[in-house]
Amino acid sequence: MMQEKSLATTLKALLYLAPALIILVVFNIYPIITSFLMSLYTDYDYYHDIVYRYGFDNFLFLLQDEDFHLALRNTFIFVLGVVPASITLSLFIALLLNTNIKLRGFFRTIYFIPFVTSVVAISIVWRWIFHTEYGLLNYFLSWFGVSPIKWLTDPKWAMPSLIILAIWKGLGYNIVIFLAGLQNIPEHYYLAARIDRASRWQRFWNITWPLLSPTTFFVSIISVIGSFKVFDEIYALFDGRPGPVRSALTVVYYIFEKFYREQEYAVASAAAYVLFLIVFILTLLQLYIGKKRVHY
Amino acid sequence: MRDALSKGTIYLLLSLGGILMLLPFAWMISTSLKPANQVMVMPPVWIPHPIQWSNYAEAMRVAPLGRYFINSVIVTVLSTAGELITTILAAYAFSRLQFYGRDILFSILLGTMMVPGEVLLIPNFVTLTKLGWIDRYEALIVPWLASVFAIFLLRQHFLSIPKELSYAAKVDGCSDGRFLWEIMVPLAKPAIVTIVLLKAIGSWNAFLWPLIVTNSKEMRTLPVGLTAFRTDVGTIYELLMAASTLVILPMIILFLILERYIVEGVSRAGIKG
Numbered sequence: 001m002m003q004e005k006s007l008a009t010t011l012k013a014l015l016y017l018a019p020a021l022i023i024l025v026v027f028n029i030y031p032i033i034t035s036f037l038m039s040l041y042t043d044y045d046y047y048h049d050i051v052y053r054y055g056f057d058n059f060l061f062l063l064q065d066e067d068f069h070l071a072l073r074n075t076f077i078f079v080l081g082v083v084p085a086s087i088t089l090s091l092f093i094a095l096l097l098n099t100n101i102k103l104r105g106f107f108r109t110i111y112f113i114p115f116v117t118s119v120v121a122i123s124i125v126w127r128w129i130f131h132t133e134y135g136l137l138n139y140f141l142s143w144f145g146v147s148p149i150k151w152l153t154d155p156k157w158a159m160p161s162l163i164i165l166a167i168w169k170g171l172g173y174n175i176v177i178f179l180a181g182l183q184n185i186p187e188h189y190y191l192a193a194r195i196d197r198a199s200r201w202q203r204f205w206n207i208t209w210p211l212l213s214p215t216t217f218f219v220s221i222i223s224v225i226g227s228f229k230v231f232d233e234i235y236a237l238f239d240g241r242p243g244p245v246r247s248a249l250t251v252v253y254y255i256f257e258k259f260y261r262e263q264e265y266a267v268a269s270a271a272a273y274v275l276f277l278i279v280f281i282l283t284l285l286q287l288y289i290g291k292k293r294v295h296y
Numbered sequence: 297m298r299d300a301l302s303k304g305t306i307y308l309l310l311s312l313g314g315i316l317m318l319l320p321f322a323w324m325i326s327t328s329l330k331p332a333n334q335v336m337v338m339p340p341v342w343i344p345h346p347i348q349w350s351n352y353a354e355a356m357r358v359a360p361l362g363r364y365f366i367n368s369v370i371v372t373v374l375s376t377a378g379e380l381i382t383t384i385l386a387a388y389a390f391s392r393l394q395f396y397g398r399d400i401l402f403s404i405l406l407g408t409m410m411v412p413g414e415v416l417l418i419p420n421f422v423t424l425t426k427l428g429w430i431d432r433y434e435a436l437i438v439p440w441l442a443s444v445f446a447i448f449l450l451r452q453h454f455l456s457i458p459k460e461l462s463y464a465a466k467v468d469g470c471s472d473g474r475f476l477w478e479i480m481v482p483l484a485k486p487a488i489v490t491i492v493l494l495k496a497i498g499s500w501n502a503f504l505w506p507l508i509v510t511n512s513k514e515m516r517t518l519p520v521g522l523t524a525f526r527t528d529v530g531t532i533y534e535l536l537m538a539a540s541t542l543v544i545l546p547m548i549i550l551f552l553i554l555e556r557y558i559v560e561g562v563s564r565a566g567i568k569g
Contacts, residue, residue, distance in 0.1 A: 019385060
């Protein structure tokens with residue numbers, strides 16, 4: 001009964017697809033190609049749109065640019081600071097929520113709220129929390145005898161501040177995904193374990209952890225990719241600068257600076273492609289490992 | 297017995313975490329209602345006395361927050377509605393129509409999902425400059441009128457609707473268009489609500505793109521306006537917090553009303569992986 005494909009059905013389908021396709025071709029597919037070509041511009045006249053020579057000069061420039069190295073290093077530090085901590089915390093909270101308690105929905109809602117708020121707005125709120133003299137954080141720390149920390153103005157503390165904010169903001173999202181994963185683990189495994197008098201700890205390591213591995217892996221990759229692209233928080237937290245003495249310069253911030261502030265389109269495109277490469281490798285890793293190793 | 301004992305601990309830990317999650321919002325709202333002399337004090341004042349609602353009026357006087365708000369509403373509503381239409385049509389074609397090149401086209405689209413948005417930034421900026429759209433609503437809306445992720449999500453949902461339904465409808469003389477809008481769309485409501493909400497939240501909170509394509513004050517959306525406002529008022533925190541509250545509160549309210557759909561959507565998209 002389903003119609004065979006023919007010229008007529010193809011034309012009809014095109015009609016349905018046209019609105020989405022026009023937008024996606026112009027603003028998604030075409031720019032992927034142009035951006036790649038742009039990263040190869042080595043001698044060009046932007047105003048007249050003439051390219052005299054293509055080459056790998058922009059990538060070579062990135063290889064030698066101290067700023068780009070700094071951006072990469074900072075981004076890696078950020079990812080390492082955020083992802084393991086965020087995953088450990090969110091898994092822990094998801095496990096607590098997955099017990100037989102009342103108010104589970106209530107708590108889940110609370111943990112999820114930061115995720116729906118504007119990064120910019122909440123970063124400005126955190127700017128105030130991080131305030132050296134009158135900020136909430138230093139006030140709490142003063143209870144434990146910690147002298148005021150210059151969270152946002154001391155280059156040493158800029159990255160930790162950013163990491164704290166990112167963990168706080170992203171926790172709810174990870175919790176929700178972990179909860180979904182936990183609920184997919186069949187109850188009878190736990191029943192069997194209880195009959196065998198397995199301790200809570202044994203139940204976690206022998207049932208939950210292995211069966212949850214696809215979810216854990218998914219959350220890790222998503223968090224790593226997301227963290228690689230950090231930008232809004234930095235802009236708002238450090239008032240349009242990449243932290244004190246560029247201590248919070250990340251890859252996307254670097255792209256933004258090159259593109260928007262310095263009009264170095266070719267270098268910015270090359271840097272964007274380096275980011276793409278990193279994300280691409282991570283995605284392949286996810287697809288590959290996701291198919292092979294994970295599960296039991 | 298051991299379980300009963302640890303239940304108390306669980307509540308305690310969850311409440312502690314919950315307080316840490318909510319504290320920034322409480323601090324924001326509390327500061328936004330303080331008279332100037334209670335903002336920069338140690339130890340901090342939690343309950344402002346008297347409660348100074350006029351901070352909100354003052355914040356709106358200092359910066360055209362009303363205008364930013366309207367811009368954000370326009371951009372959010374139009375790009376969400378637009379994306380929904382393009383998504384429904386495309387998802388229908390990919391799930392119900394037979395045509396040449398369907399699978400390869402779908403694979404190409406899925407492939408583009410791997411490309412981070414930052415790669416698209418510069419060429420899109422150049423395209424919009426050529427179109428003369430910089431600093432206009434078109435620039436804020438048109439590039440976001442279609443999303444591969446949304447098409448994928450809805451296509452999966454459409455595929456789960458039994459084919460027999462469409463045969464039955466055809467036999468009864470129902471046209472393709474009517475079938476799509478009157479049967480498929482209502483049946484896919486959960487997926488559609490999820491798509492709408494995730495888009496609306498993303499659009500309302502978007503920052504980098506609006507920052508780049510707007511120059512004049514009149515075109516700024518709330519997040520962009522907020523960073524400009526920050527630069528203008530410096531450290532007048534009661535005003536900054538009032539403005540932040542205006543940006544944050546609408547999304548929290550929307551979330552609390554429609555929480556189920558958002559959380560379900562996130563878990564579903566998550567499990568798929």
